[in-house]
Amino acid sequence: MKTQSIALILLMSLAGCGMKESTPSKETSIVAGNFVSNITEDCKSENCLGLRKEFDLVVYTGKKIYCYWDLKKAATQNDFDSIAKNLKATITDTTTVYEYYLVLQKWAGSLQDGHVNVMWGDDLTDLESYKVPLRLELLAPGTDHESLIISKTAVATKKLPVGAIVTKINGQDAIERINELEKYMSGSTSRMRRRGAANMLFSMMKTRDEERSSVKMEYTFKGQTLTTELPRNITLPVKATAATAESKIDYSTLMQAQILPNNIGYLKVDSFSGADMATLLTRTMKLLSHTKALIIDVRENGGGNQSGSSILGWLTTTPIIRYHANIRISDLLLADRGYVLLDAEYNEGDEFTPFAPVTVFPQESAYKGKVYALTSAFCFSACDTFVSALKENKLATIVGEGTGGGTGTPHVFELPFSGLNFRYSVAQGLTAVSKTFLEGVGTLPDITIEPTLEERMAGEDQQLLKTINIAAEKTNEASIDMNDLKDSGIKSRAPVADSYSIIDYDNEIKQSMN
Template sequence: MQRRLKTLLFIAISIGAGILHAPAQTPGTTGKHLTENPAPLPGSLTTDQMQADFDTLRKALEEVHGGLYRFSTKPAINHLFDSCRARLNSIHSQRAFMILLFEMLAQLRDGHMRLEADAATTAALAQARLFPLRLMLEGDRLMVLYNDTPGDSTIRPGMELLTVNGHRAAHIIHTILPGISGDGFIETFKRKRLERSFAPFYWLYVDQATAFSITAKDNTGNTITTTLPGILNAAREQNRAGNPVNTPIITNLARLDSAKDNVSLRFINNTDLACLRIRTFGGDAFISTLDLVFQTLHDKKTKALILDLRGNGGGVDEYGAALVSQLTNKPFRYFDRIHLTSILPSFTSWKPGTVENLRNGVVTDPKGGYLVTPQLHTGVGGQNPAARPFTGKLFVLLDGGTFSTAADVTALLRHLTNATFIGEESGGAAEGNTSGLNALVKLPHSKLSLKIHLYEYWNAIPPGKKGRGTLPDHAVETHVADWLQGIDAPMKRALLLATTSKF
């Protein structure tokens, strides 16, 4: 049995991991971009070359994608493919071809899908002077989180960005956001992706300017107008740390972030209440560390636990199941089933033994394709509770960055426990996702490539609202203004609920 890794793939056209998506529309419609005639990236493609690459991509998706029709019907997806192919006759640049593919793939609603940029685009982005601010979304507002210029002091964390090069902030958001891929119909994850990679999105969809005329508003209502030079992405973190305007929020966030360990436990005031933060479901020491944490909770007779899964992008399936086993005292199912469309892709090469393991570890699905057995993945078998599970009051912090395995965990905890959820809707679908084992298809002319995942996971939970995440019992938004004051609003609410609960 091989551990199955599911992780969050953040959007960026960066060296080695180029991921961008264009606006998702109803299948068969076209997206509207701020740049109607995008500037070409290095290289050019003929219509015949684009059609050949498109057909290669479509065939690969239809052959192996585990959940191609998970959120739409086969006729609707076929119509999407056909209409996008027809648009190739009006495309005249590599950049426009990329945008079309990103747009099409976003409509498949697969948050794990990963389109990797060609070398020329990756190099162009690495050399580009990009938008120099890190932003957060608060509704339809763009708020400055960091000023990533080397020394500008006119734009400060906490200001609201009003326009960039004449484009209104809300217009930019609503142009880019619908095109970012995510699980199902969840918006929180897409918003997190936009926050993390606003600069490359702006570069692709809005303009490739090297300087940015900005209007912003401070917390007193005064409007500030300035022009900031673009920055190299490689210099962003160094600039951020060296610019004094960022010092207060960097200091506050470092304090609020607590321990840097992947798995960290701290007690609040006394041993009755603890906070467990898990950043990812990964690392060779994960299981042993988890066992030690829950042994400590047992020894100290802890009555309430805050589990912080915010920003946890996922990891190893079995690690997620191990955490759930520490929080229930009854046997349970983790995955209801894992479905595969194919176990022998025609377009990729796997490590020796992979195909043999698949053949020995699946059975034929009467509805088509294959079903994974416990021999291949223990997650589809019965799960036992841990020796000393925690059964006290449980409070779970989650947000749009709670994705993949972390989202599976929140879904199972919603089903199996009486946990209280605080924050925002999880970024990953509660019902499961398409991830795990992948097959790489390389497009010969554009040099783009796509990792297509084969495992269609279905979590062992009752049916819910299709394509939605785990919803909070207490919705608490995060604002830059809170961080500037050293306040973690979701954690503050969790502490209030925990300390006023009867144990």
């Protein structure tokens, strides 16, 4: 029996840094066995045949490299064979690239894994996006008291009240729309999928015609039920220039650190991305080491790399386990990503490498104050394992909402016919101490604090204020009020702007740079 020896440190990167597979020609035919049956009706053109062959490739590749088949079959009760067959049948001679993109999105969504996604490639010629200049938020997603509200307006919608409860979209119950859309969202927990569905409510309508049209929205505010017609923003993305693509990350938009009243440290990390993030976090923790308590805010952190271990190392005096991970073994992964298998023990014929611990070692000296992690359903991937490590190793009190619930080390590959990209999770993760799957579960808070309608209407961050006062009480300090918090100058992460948009509003075409 052949034994291979190979470094889990490379394997553990959750940044989705997969290399692209070699690209076969468009004539390449992938035989997918019984997983996707052959269907020829309404498919005679070269384009249709090419897209269907490519869909076979996506499904077949998933069979070979995806790591959570058994878990997802049990959790979703989905018949993936039937889903694949039915989706393939929707690809016809008239299918556009965008419609095919939606087919792949439905396939990805059926797996209910936030690391399984279809993405646009380098060719953006056929990409057009229609958005409403209005942001919705689903409060308490996945609970019996969730509510859909207006959370942010723009110039064209500034008269609409933030905090209003959205009840109908184009005559249909808004929560019912979220229920339908959730089935197509890539998310590892219901709270993550439903939050994502609320964000996509205006950009994934039932038909392309509806997507391109203005939207009629009904909402309630202060006891009144009102209706309005919302304009569409047409976004035409342009391929980034080499200079833009290679520009350095602005870490100031991803991280902020402050010392709040009562000597409470505040560290907001919106991403664990970037080669320098680990170094910056180490320096920041050193500067916050004298505070009485520390709040780590990861509510907007979607993941990245393992740089969060730089924080964990300051919270312990002995080595700890962040989580346990393995990797799916297959010819496809060995051919394209063999470098990640250079330090794992496995035997020829194994489907997975054995689970191995991802260890975090102590930094200079352990932080002595109380630690609180403020979380949400957006916390995912590397953020998920970070929060799980805090809770399992008893390093912090988890406050806020449950995390997104995903570990998977996604592998990205290019689709040879359409030019799109797809990715699957290829590594499983178990929690540090209980050794249970984090995928599909996430980490639940020790103290639940959900955002409220009232704080959204007032533009206040009551979640953070309540967390600060919990920390103040534990350190025998006086509580603070919202004015104190506003005076501290805590800022939110700046929204990412579209590169170019055309706004069709009141029958007037306006061009604007956002």
